[in-house]
Amino acid sequence: MIDLHIHILPGIDDGPRTLEESLEMARMAVADGITTVVATPHLFSHRAVALEDFNAPDTIREAVAALNRELAAAAIPLIVLPGCEVPLFADILKFVESNRVLSLNDGGRYISLEMPDTVIPPATEDIIFHLSSLGLTPIITHPERNPIFYEMPQKLKRLLSLGCLAQITARSLTGGFGWRVSRFTKKLVRAGMV
Template identity: 40%
Template structure:
């Protein structure tokens, strides 16, 4: 299992505070079947100033610690990038990083909205050969009330990534149901932990594999595993045509 979204670097953002905590996170990941992690500290986020962070150097240092500890986990560089107007230029200049040096760029929206310029920005990214990956759309209020907004992004070539803790109900039942609705309808194509610690914001891979197999089937689970591998290898991610989720008469997302 490859985890393409994880806050593993110590003392950087809202992830682990110490190297020891980062090592414990790595041990937890391995115990749940993770073999590689794309390390994605926050970037261009108003709450976390990581502008002076050398991600490559920090990841190399942590990788060396894990090797010394005998932890068999491969680390790759990335960022969770809060959407901003100069993203394309920052990628070209190396100030912003794609996932594991691939064409795929992990983009985060504010939790309560989708900026009006997002479509134009995504078009610019795709024109330059990048593929936007929308982080945790199930936790975005605008997508929750208007899933067609997400469908328009996906129909135009973007991907999106659901968080494991959403699928286990850590963010509440409504978020869980929306996450599964996005997966069922081809609006989300990747699952990642977005882990920050060994506490509540942890990996949940063991539980998620079980619940996804039960809800969506073995083939779907294997697709998400393959898709994560494709991201890391910079290969094409094949997706089904997206459909718009609908609700039943009780206001629940249809299965």
Template identity: 40%
Template sequence: MIDLHCHILPGIDDGAKTMDESLQMARIAVADGIHTLACTPHIYPGMYMNDGPGIAHACARLQAELDRHGIALKLVVGADVHLVPGLIEGLKNGRVPTLHGSRYLLLEPSHTMPPPHLEASVFNLIVAGYTPIITHPERLTWVESHYPVFQQLIAQGAWMQVTAGALTGVFGKRAQYWGERFIGEGHAHLLATDAHSTGRRLPRLSEGLEVARRLVGDREASRLVTERPTAVLKNLSPEDFEPTQKEADRPSMIGRWFSKRRPSP
């Protein structure tokens, strides 16, 4: 499996604090069946002042330590990017890294309120040649009132990434419901760990993958952690890759099932 969202680099954001913790996270990932992992620290001006060259240096340093300790994990560069002014310019000049130098980037919206002009901002990124991957939409406090907006973003060309832990209840019943809904209704392209530590938010995909299998079957679940992440790392065009399985391809009763399970706000 491939994990395209992990805060494993030590001491540069709210993820791993030390090199020892990073190495332990890597061991957990490998034991879970992850062979390639994207190092994606936050880039958030005023809070996490990371940049492309610094992330690449930290990634190379951690890779050397993994190799020295015989941990069979391949690292690639990325970032968990916030929607701020000058983002497109930063992507073009390398200050903001995409995933493995591809057209794909992780885009993290505000957790507490919908960003103003979100659809226009995503559209501008796509026009500039990038494919934004919206991270953990199931965990945003405003997902209930904006679920159709995420579907519109997908129609524009954006991808959605659901957190594996959300599917197993790590973030509560509400995030679990919306994570299952994004997966079950065919609105998720990727499953990732968004791991930050060796504790509650650890780098493990397999348990969430089992939930995805129950919702969409083995073939589509495999696409979430293998085929589509591979397409990202190879910089394949989204148009050249098989789309998500749409709700219309499955029994219409799935929509009623989610309606009955919807948690109270």
């Protein structure tokens, strides 16, 4: 099994702070039957959009390579691939076009896209169209936890009709974010939206 969205790199974002925490996460993933994960640290180090304070692709690649070496040394059978969780922000296209954003598996055609949870910006459809024209398919991360999509699922449906995909968090299915999120997640699954 492959996990396409995990914050597993130590000290990069709001994921694990130490290597030992990363290794423990890896052990748990393997115990759950996962063989490969895509590390998706937030593009911006502190989640706030600060154009000069971002996780550069080389930084992520180096962190992934280092973690893979540690996993091998610890005999943990997990492969970590590079990626990045990119927020929808005003300069996203400039970042993509200047190679400051990693796609999933670094060079693939999918980009992990996190939507704002207060408003869907008016330029969203244009941005998605432009990403598509660059050969990238946005995968909307954890839409089930986004209050906008919860209140107006037709907004998510519209983005999917434009070629986006959507990916849920397993913990959302099991009630880890509350019964309301769990119920909405199951509704999205039944509707084939994720």
